Amino acid sequence: MNDETAVLDAARRARVAATDLAVASRATKDAALQAMADALLAAAPAVLEANAGDCERAAANGTPEAMIDRLRLDDGRIAAMAQGLRDVAGLPDPVGEVVRGSTLPNGLELRQVRVPFGVVGIIYEARPNVTADATGLALKSGNAVLLRGSSSAKASNTAIVGALRDGIVTTGLPADAVQLVPGDTHEAVKHLMRARGLVDVLIPRGGAALIKSVVEESTVPVIETGVGNCHVYVDADADLDAAEKILINAKVQRPSVCNAAETLLVHADVAAEFVPRAMAALGAAGVTVHGDAEFARLGGSAVVAANDDDWDTEYLSLDIAAAVVPSLEDAITHIRAHGSGHTEAILTRSQAAARRFVAAVDAAAVVVNASTRFTDGGEFGFGAEIGISTQKLHARGPMGLPELTSTKYVVTGDGHVRP
Amino acid sequence: MNDETAVLDAARRARVAATDLAVASRATKDAALQAMADALLAAAPAVLEANAGDCERAAANGTPEAMIDRLRLDDGRIAAMAQGLRDVAGLPDPVGEVVRGSTLPNGLELRQVRVPFGVVGIIYEARPNVTADATGLALKSGNAVLLRGSSSAKASNTAIVGALRDGIVTTGLPADAVQLVPGDTHEAVKHLMRARGLVDVLIPRGGAALIKSVVEESTVPVIETGVGNCHVYVDADADLDAAEKILINAKVQRPSVCNAAETLLVHADVAAEFVPRAMAALGAAGVTVHGDAEFARLGGSAVVAANDDDWDTEYLSLDIAAAVVPSLEDAITHIRAHGSGHTEAILTRSQAAARRFVAAVDAAAVVVNASTRFTDGGEFGFGAEIGISTQKLHARGPMGLPELTSTKYVVTGDGHVRP
DSSP: OOHHHHHHHHHHHHHHHHHHHHTOOHHHHHHHHHHHHHHHHHTHHHHHHHHHHHHHHHHHTTOOHHHHHHHOOOHHHHHHHHHHHHHHHTSOOOTTOEEEEEEOTTSOEEEEEEEEOSEEEEEEOSOTHHHHHHHHHHHHTTOEEEEEOOGGGHHHHHHHHHHHHHHHHTTTSOGGGEEEOOOSSHHHHHHHHTOBTTBOEEEEESOHHHHHHHHHHOSSOBOOBOOOOEEEEEOTTOOHHHHHHHHHHHHHSSTTSTTSEEEEEEEHHHHHHHHHHHHHHHHHTTOEEEEOHHHHHHHOTTOEEOOGGGGGOOOOSSEEEEEEESSHHHHHHHHHHHOOSSEEEEEOSOHHHHHHHHHHOOSSEEEEEEOGGGOSTTTTTOSOOSEEEOSSSSOOEEEOSGGGEEEEEEEEEEEEOOO | OOHHHHHHHHHHHHHHHHHHHHTOOHHHHHHHHHHHHHHHHHTHHHHHHHHHHHHHHHHHTTOOHHHHHHHOOOHHHHHHHHHHHHHHHTSOOOTTOEEEEEEOTTSOEEEEEEEEOSEEEEEEOSOTHHHHHHHHHHHHTTOEEEEEOOGGGHHHHHHHHHHHHHHHHTTTSOGGGEEEOOOSSHHHHHHHHTOBTTBOEEEEESOHHHHHHHHHHOOSOBOOBOOOOEEEEEOTTOOHHHHHHHHHHHHHSSTTSTTSEEEEEEEHHHHHHHHHHHHHHHHHTTOEEEEOHHHHHHHOTTOEEOOGGGGGOOOOSSEEEEEEESSHHHHHHHHHHHOOSSEEEEEOSOHHHHHHHHHHOOSSEEEEEEOGGGOSTTTTTOSOOSEEEOSSSSOOEEEOSGGGEEEEEEEEEEEEOOO
């Protein structure tokens, strides 16, 4: 069986499984999630052995230690995956929710009801925990899932998926509710991306290059996730004490994630006071500042001269671009030109400035007087998150269980014909 | 200026216009819609002259009369376009609606608010009324619109867009809120489909071939519309009098539209009684029936033998495919294999059969004891419709004004940082 046949065959089996999942009750799905958690814990020794092999091969290939750390599993991480599945079991079932409904003037009853997508494809990098997390969210929302992880995590993912399938079948649901995409080559991924009609939506999770390639090559509808060139704008009317705390939190608390700040913009009216303070605080936190000329003039010799690329860079590291802007409107214009549509923050005591910024900035999340780090499904109270959408179609911002569903109109009459 | 430069330049001007539209008040947008209607009526002589030229050229090119009829405008059709714009002015503004909101445990205020997409592209065929209808819906929802109509309607569309732009500017909104995509070649459309980042969503309106080519070539997110291979399933427990009326309504009332029935499925238990009745009624209405062997055995010599393609054909004409199925489950299986996900109807007095059909059939609309013809934005009470989505992402079924928007999370704190 060649790659294309194997991928399409897996997708067809996922579609068949999806028809069972679509009509499964919440009780059955929750039982499956608990059984998956139990099976994963029971399979922990086999999963750890497979993972040790992946880590050894990665080390032999010269993979950086930071990447091996993300790949590596231990008992704690497996327990966390199992607990994640149990947590999802505790969340409300989005399927069947009546989104809107009415009785039309002619007596027809109209209801718009949440239904699963059907088959969801997830393309992700070398984090084996995504294998269990994504499967749990897909199953709870009634979807079959096709998983394409990094080839460096293949043994780990195979062991995890084997355990999850063992758990699922104990509840009478089909094992093919979760499958790894067969084949190791880039061609196999391409076949997944072209399986329109069999796969309902693809969600790439990972770096900008992965997401760009999926968006460009896929004929299956894609939900873009996760690239964040997030700005913190310190307005002329900002509380500078609060601004300093928020800036440091947004940049330093977890620099490797998409909702960390990557650019600081400071209004000229407060630049003489705030830039030196920001430099001292960022410097103490180990952050390298890439500043424009005015920021460098006020910030001193520690400021590295920014080049054109800095304004568009998602560093994901202890670096930040920084500029002084003459006005609120210039901050908005800068963000329009360089933002990635993820999270943009304004720090101000001015109601008018906040209102203008919120209305004019086009992003998944616009934050007033708080850290960019709050754009997160957990922080928003969604209970779980499959990713953060930076596109405008279907879902925007953190995606929880409802964002993994579509809707269906149910129209009920008693012999109605259209006049 | 070559095609690519011209298309991208138009898209950039649309983006600039979109930033003004996004913050325009409902009052301003409604005034613009009324001004557009006034300008269109004032320009009627010029529009009719341009349209007469289009119709002459179409006739000279041997275009079928039915297509020329769709292309042709008269005073009544122009008045209807103007009234359509005024009707949209009367609809609620979707922008600014708070979709959900809460105060998080840490005191952050979270609101999810409807915002415009930004720039919407519409690709459509030779119906000049779409030019005004789509522009009205886009403007009311705060979007700039790039219109790509059929080249056969170019003079008509140019005249209509000129009038609409004249109306818009009287209210202070930018004329570039509505533009025709420059260039006549297929290459020009391709540049529109690759303008990711400048165009937020593309909506193709037209036949299956047009929609397929947009879906395959576009890197801009697409909302698929309008292909309907709709089934009417007459269950063992159907009221056969009602079934006959619904079948004829679904097939005959307006056969050229996407919510017309294209396949009839009859449960074997009622086939001996219903098939001859259906044949008589369909025959009297001038419908050609393409039946399977069992349908032909019961339906008599007027039944044309169906081939494999008939089950997948959207006739859009007075033709219907017809089969006898042994069970409800077989009807569901048939629809799963051949339906286009538009509208599927069951006719039954059985609550259990209706419930099973509604749960198991995966389509934008599932109809119980009523005609498929009700799947329509106007019938659903949406006031207006940009098309009927047959995809699962973003919007499914008739799309009104809210479906032309995205959302944005607004997060408000007073110095919140993430612990």
